[in-house]
Amino acid sequence: MSTFNNYNFSGKKALVRVDFNVPIKEGKITDDTRIKAALPTIKKILNDGGSVILMSHLGRPAKDMAKKPHLTLADFSLESVAKHLASLLGKDVQFAQDAIGEEAETKAEALKPGEILLLNNLRYHKEEEKGDVDFAKKLSAYGDVYINDAFGTAHRAHASTAVIADNFDTDNKMFGLLMEGEINAAEQVLNNSQKPFTAIIGGAKVSDKILIIENLLDRATDIIIGGGMAYTFFKAQGAHIGNSLCEEDRLDTANALLEKAKEKGVCIHLPQDSIIADKFDKEANTSSAINAEIPENWMGLDIGEQACSSFSKVIKESKTILWNGPMGVFEMEKFQHGTKCVADAVAEATQNGAYSLVGGGDSVAAVNKFGYADKVSYISTGGGALLEFFEGKELPGITAIKK
DSSP states (O other): OOOGGGOOOTTOEEEEEOOOOOOEETTEESOOHHHHHHHHHHHHHHHHTOEEEEEOOOSOHHHHHHHOTTOOGGGGOSHHHHHHHHHHHTSOOEEESSSSSHHHHHHHHHOOTTOEEEEOOGGGSHHHHHTOHHHHHHHHTTOSEEEEOOGGGTTSOOTTTTGGGGGSOGGGEEEOHHHHHHHHHHHHHHHSOOSSEEEEEOSSOHHHHHHHHHHHTTTOSEEEEOSTTHHHHHHHTTOEETTOOOOGGGHHHHHHHHHHHHHHTOEEEOOSEEEEESSSSTTOOEEEEETTEEOTTOEEEEEOHHHHHHHHHHHHTOSEEEEESOSSOTTSGGGOHHHHHHHHHHHHHHHTTOEEEEOSHHHHHHHHHTTOTTSSSEEOSOSHHHHHHHTTOOOHHHHHHHO
16 A cells, blocks of 8 residues: 555546535535545645546435435536536546546546546446446546545445455555545544543434444543433433433443443443423523423423533543534524533643544534634544444445555
């Protein structure tokens, strides 16, 4: 495996798997974070005198069109991404209407040093998600060197993220700068963390986070649990949680996790209180309650002041912080205070020397929403990939480059 910075791309055609799966509304990109994250990799190749052939997916065309009949293949085209990328780079970006076929082959063949080509949505072809060997071989023929810079899809064994690497020798396949940064940040937290190490785990369901919590029990000193999943833990201990979110089939799991943490000497922090509402609505009536005594017909939608205070204290005393998942329904103004408090504490701890990694779509959205993007150590672009990394799973997109 080559290292990206030490590779000279002069005269080379670099085939780069990027993650341009960005939100598009009425033909306009509403969040270009993932596109901007790929710019350093693209610029390095161009500055060396190489050319760039980019490939990505956008949405899930077949599944999404089955659910929403008004959608067409055109709604999943990367053509608007090509135009946006051109504006960011200040130079032309060529576009091929398909990922394979005569047009893509001709444009890739004719590409000159300093030029860029973006292939259309890989998921127009079912062979992509199936990890088809022949499809991967056709894609590989476009480039002299393969670069995986799409951490957000590293957990999928797709043709363009894993299988394709078999068509390049060790010296001509590598991670891009974004992928390198993601892996280094995740490995620092997972394998080289300074103590105290606090993991902040939020979100709606215990079932989504069981494996990550179990894996962190061998590494973290403290685990903060917030969001809807906290109420399953309270219900498991016999508390009255009103109409709060609860996975009834995970009560035993919640108790087992608490018991394991106790055995390993890891401190699990549950929120003492909540901001409660009489319905799931931004206009709902609100109050506050101790989490063991939430009234009937009321539901917890954010952590309360006591929880904010105790969570903040733990975070500010930490040397390593992993944050995955919000503390409440932060999209609604009435229920964003708890998530903002956590963001405040993570930013302050980072300023005082802690290493902080924020990952998962909602956590990243919260950090951006509250203006803390430049006040944490690293923001991951990978949702499911980062989660599986911290669950201890092998990620095909990483393994394919390293083997």
